[in-house]
Amino acid sequence: MPYSRRSKKYWKETWKAYLFLLPSIIILGVFVFWPIGFSLVLSFFKWDYTSTTRYFIGFDNYKELFRLTYPVSLSFVNSLMNTVVYVVIVLVVVQLIYYLLGLMSKYDKTDKSHSFLYVIFIALLSGYVLLRNTSIGLTTIGLFAGLGLMGFGLYVLLRRKSSIQSRRMKSSQWSTLILFIVVYYVFAYQILTQSADFVQYFTLAKESSDFLKSIYNTVYYVLLSVPTQIALALIIAMLLNKNIKLRSLFRTAYFIPFVTSVVAVSLVWQWMFNDQFGLLNYILSIFNLPRIAWLKDEVWTIPTIAIVSVWQHVGYTTVIFLAGLQNIDKSYYEAADVDGASGWQKFKFITWPLLSGTTFFIMIITMIGSFKVFSQIFILYQGLPGPVNKSGLTLVYYVFDAFYNQQRMGVASAAAYVLFMIILVLTMVQLNVGKKRVHYEG
Structure with missing residues (x-):
């Protein structure tokens, strides 16, 4: 029997619930909510961290992010x-x-x-x-x-x-x-x-603005890594979902890179990408293909980072896809077999529609994670944003450089909130599209 919200029993149970939640609320408030609020306020101030004085400058930090060092011929x-x-x-x-x-x-x-x-x-x-x-x-x-x-x-x-x-x-x-x-x-x-x-304007503008170049590189990385990771994970998950020998061993092997340290993974790949004695160039030499300067040519900077990231995170995405595949009722496939459906037809009309909810979740978390790429760049290029011309400068690396190296706290906070707005807009678009496209079994 429900009781009134003004009753003593209701308030007693409510306060007990909040008392149990109080430690988590305090930890989240100190380490999450307070930094978020403080960085938002800080984005409107000029502060170089060397002094305690902060100067309110309004939106100047945001304007500086998009300011070009030299004019572009196009409007x-x-x-x-x-x-x-x-x-x-x-x-x-x-x-x-x-x-x-x-x-x-x-x-x-x-x-x-x-x-x-x-x-x-x-x-x-x-x-x-x-x-x-x-x-x-x-x-x-x-x-x-x-x-x-x-x-x-x-x-x-x-x-x-x-x-x-x-x-x-x-x-x-x-x-x-x-x-x-x-x-x-x-x-x-x-x-x-x-x-x-x-x-053409953006191509010219990104060469005169580090922030625009970081946006360009980040979007380029997301377009390379997210579809590749999802496609590979889906293929691997479908293979691991079959009755094959050593299936548990393969599942573990694919997931191990995800739980391995990013630093260790990047160091191993740094050796593999070496243009003199790296494993990848050795494989190319077997097929009489020219060597590639993976870590020295700016054209290969973002693809190199994408290769490392996809290899490390594809196992995690595979596990989620595998869980989604195992939740599909086998009766659908049995009915399709009775009707004489082919493997492609079963995938198109059964697997893919019923896997849309899992795919929707994976797309959101993968996209958000890809926009936050940093560690691979820092390790592969030994603390530099790429080999030359800042070809590996991403949004998070820009925030790191402005905060720790240049000590421009207001600019770094403004860049972080621009990144937050980009991710928020893309996530909202995905949510709206998902409402029309996602199909849940029920």
Whole structure:
């Protein structure tokens, strides 16, 4: 029988509960809540730690983070607006092409004449891409963005149920798929090599601002490490979920790197990355491939850090995926076997949807952890933010450098809160997307 909140019994039990929680509240208050609040206040002050006097300067610390040491030829507002307008036009054109092709394919299902038109489109666009690549040169960022948008185009096409009438795609559907890939690739190449004023602005600006470079390097690291870690962990978890010999040994082997000290792991990888007698270059030499200066070339700085981080944390992610796989009821797979479903169909329609909750959780914690990368950089490069040109400078390393080396406490606090806002925004976006996409078994 519930009792009134004003009764003596209610207040007696409430105070007892808070008394039990008091030690934890005190510890959290001293070591968590107080530093968070103090650093927020400190971000609005100028303090060099050598004196007790602090000067209130408002948002000057935040402005200093984004201040450029030398001006950039491009305008930030104009470059952003031009890129947004171009991207909107690209999306409208691509959707219009898809709509027109859909109308054409509905005129006559037996008429194959429109397939010839697809071939013409594919030939023209493929030739255009080849001419642009050979005349200007395909950049790395253009290649990765093109592949990403190709995947996005494929995803959009496959999501359109009306374009797939059966399990086997018809010739017209395959031609539509190829056309979609080529169109997305062309526009991606245009966006990131010719019309991407905003990308060009950011590329120039990051060379004149250490904080912008730290954001760029951190985002680059997150894009490399998070998808790779999740994909590898899912594959390993599915293999370990099968009845194989020495399964417990393999599970332990994959998890050991996670519980190993970051310093020890980084030191081992520092030897493996050595360009003279490292293990990785020895493996490359077996296949007559050129040696790579892993720890000396700035191009390989972020990929090197990502390799170490993925290797160390993939075991932890695998364990979480493995727990999610074992929570899926076996009756679903038994019913699928009765219906004659293939392995891919069981993964697509059973495993992946029922694993969406686990994947959602992993994406959030992996992304937050990736934004806080620091130890690997500090050990691999012996206390420096990369070999040259601060190529390994990340957001947490920037905070560390501003706080301990430069002793600019206000700037370090402001940078920490910018990092907090970035993580908060991305987490909120993931939460909103997760409400629509995540499926829980019940």
